[in-house]
Amino acid sequence: MSHESKIIIKDFSFYYASVQALQNTNLNIQPKEIFTVFGPARSGKTTLLKSLNRLTDLVFGTSHTGTIHLDETDIYDPKIDLTHLRRRIGMVFDLPTPLPMSIFDNIAYGPKLSGTNRRNRLNEIVEKALRSAVLWEEVKDRLHTSALRLSGGQQQRLCIARVLALEPEVLLLDEPCSGLDPISTASIEETLFQLKKDYTIILVPHNIQQASRVANRAGFFLNGELVEEGPVYQIFTKPKDKRTEDYVTGRFG
Amino acid sequence: MAALSTIAVMILILFQILREGLPVLHLSFFLESPKEMGREGGIFSTIVGTVALTLVAIAVGAPLGVGTAIFLREYTRESKISRMIRFGTDCLAGVPSIIFGLFGFVFFVIRLNMGWSILSGGLTLAAMILPTVISTAEESIKAIPRSYREVSYSLGGTRWQTVTRVVLPSALPGIFTGILLSVGRSIGETAAVILTAGSSLVMPTSLFSPIRTMSVHFYILAREGISMKMAYGTGAALILFVLIINVMAQWLINRYIRHRT
Numbered sequence: 094m095s096h097e098s099k100i101i102i103k104d105f106s107f108y109y110a111s112v113q114a115l116q117n118t119n120l121n122i123q124p125k126e127i128f129t130v131f132g133p134a135r136s137g138k139t140t141l142l143k144s145l146n147r148l149t150d151l152v153f154g155t156s157h158t159g160t161i162h163l164d165e166t167d168i169y170d171p172k173i174d175l176t177h178l179r180r181r182i183g184m185v186f187d188l189p190t191p192l193p194m195s196i197f198d199n200i201a202y203g204p205k206l207s208g209t210n211r212r213n214r215l216n217e218i219v220e221k222a223l224r225s226a227v228l229w230e231e232v233k234d235r236l237h238t239s240a241l242r243l244s245g246g247q248q249q250r251l252c253i254a255r256v257l258a259l260e261p262e263v264l265l266l267d268e269p270c271s272g273l274d275p276i277s278t279a280s281i282e283e284t285l286f287q288l289k290k291d292y293t294i295i296l297v298p299h300n301i302q303q304a305s306r307v308a309n310r311a312g313f314f315l316n317g318e319l320v321e322e323g324p325v326y327q328i329f330t331k332p333k334d335k336r337t338e339d340y341v342t343g344r345f346g
Numbered sequence: 347m348a349a350l351s352t353i354a355v356m357i358l359i360l361f362q363i364l365r366e367g368l369p370v371l372h373l374s375f376f377l378e379s380p381k382e383m384g385r386e387g388g389i390f391s392t393i394v395g396t397v398a399l400t401l402v403a404i405a406v407g408a409p410l411g412v413g414t415a416i417f418l419r420e421y422t423r424e425s426k427i428s429r430m431i432r433f434g435t436d437c438l439a440g441v442p443s444i445i446f447g448l449f450g451f452v453f454f455v456i457r458l459n460m461g462w463s464i465l466s467g468g469l470t471l472a473a474m475i476l477p478t479v480i481s482t483a484e485e486s487i488k489a490i491p492r493s494y495r496e497v498s499y500s501l502g503g504t505r506w507q508t509v510t511r512v513v514l515p516s517a518l519p520g521i522f523t524g525i526l527l528s529v530g531r532s533i534g535e536t537a538a539v540i541l542t543a544g545s546s547l548v549m550p551t552s553l554f555s556p557i558r559t560m561s562v563h564f565y566i567l568a569r570e571g572i573s574m575k576m577a578y579g580t581g582a583a584l585i586l587f588v589l590i591i592n593v594m595a596q597w598l599i600n601r602y603i604r605h606r607t
Contacts, residue, residue: 146500148496148499148500151495151496151499153423176502176503176504177502179499179500179501179502180501180502183500183501184500186493186496186497186500188493190491190493190494190496190497192494192497192498192512193494193515193516193606193607194515194606202498202501202511203501203502206501206502206503206504206507206511207502239605239606239607241606241607242607252497255497255501256500256501259501259502
């Protein structure tokens, strides 16, 4: 790669108590690419994503070895400001998780946490975020109604907008389309294309087709091991590892 | 059958009290202070006493209880300490109210020299309602989806921000219900109140004034045979009060929930 990596994962292993969820992972993520992490259930995909913004801290009894760097920052540095890290690395979860408040307040939640309280500024942030997530036109007339009344697809785009409002550097998307119909999925994928221009995105797709539609590069995980990584076309057409090939061609999974 | 008999008991009680009590309820009954030990006049000073006592109990008990629940749910994992606290509250819940009264009398009234007063009584009641507030608050905090917290943390929220901006607002209806139960219990309590707040019919002037609550008034009127008529009147007023508080609170909770969903 010509430019510096955005995220460098080095010899990273992760454990929930005595259960190993990731083994010796080495992976570099480039700036402004969509990197897709795929594999069967319980292969360590979500753990990888949550290790990147340390949401794994919320689970008791975890441990890790190895390092993860975001630019120059050591993510597991004990002195790191976690809230700052999580603003730099935003995450969207597999199920839409609007908070029980208005659409506006959902988007403004993050900026308000960091002390942005001026109404005008918040209005700008909310509109910009909703436009980036391609949701503005659908909700601009009802910003102050509850976010719980949106459809599933809209809720998920709201969650994306909520993360964008913090202007993160990296977006983690954990099966963002898993509960959605094809039309909503299409609109989210469209959104991802738009976002690629400005953000580094790590995506756990909800199926292989989605990975091949949107991603630049892909990594295949199996039982916590990164089996192989490479450009999407290569992974899906000429995988080097037998296990990847078996999974991609649908022999298991 | 069981459900029916429950309702039947409730209706019987209501019917009995209201049949005897309603005829006494005039505006003057609420607005005049008792005369001649309560034989004549109204119950105004006992209403003031009840409200003051309950306010002190809730003002002290609710923050303590909710704070404990937050601590147990959000700031500690299951550990020796949290199990001890929970065991303690469970024990507290099983203590008869007269024991609370005795404790309040010995500790607040005598030891801390607060005398028979709104403060002594309020603090005693606060201790008494603590288990209810803690367990209902804990239950409703427990019911908040984990995902809300994850979202808040993932957006750069600190623990305190997550608790105050996401967890508590969502748990509020449940917490409120617990506080409401406590209000009912405070209003209805008699034994502990006589021992700690006294039974003075004089209008209170400060937190250190002794008072008589409506329940105590009812008890004394009936027990000492002063006036069954006035006793029933007080009882009916008590029931109406609790009813009105419940209806209003329910309305508030519903409005709040509708507003958020």
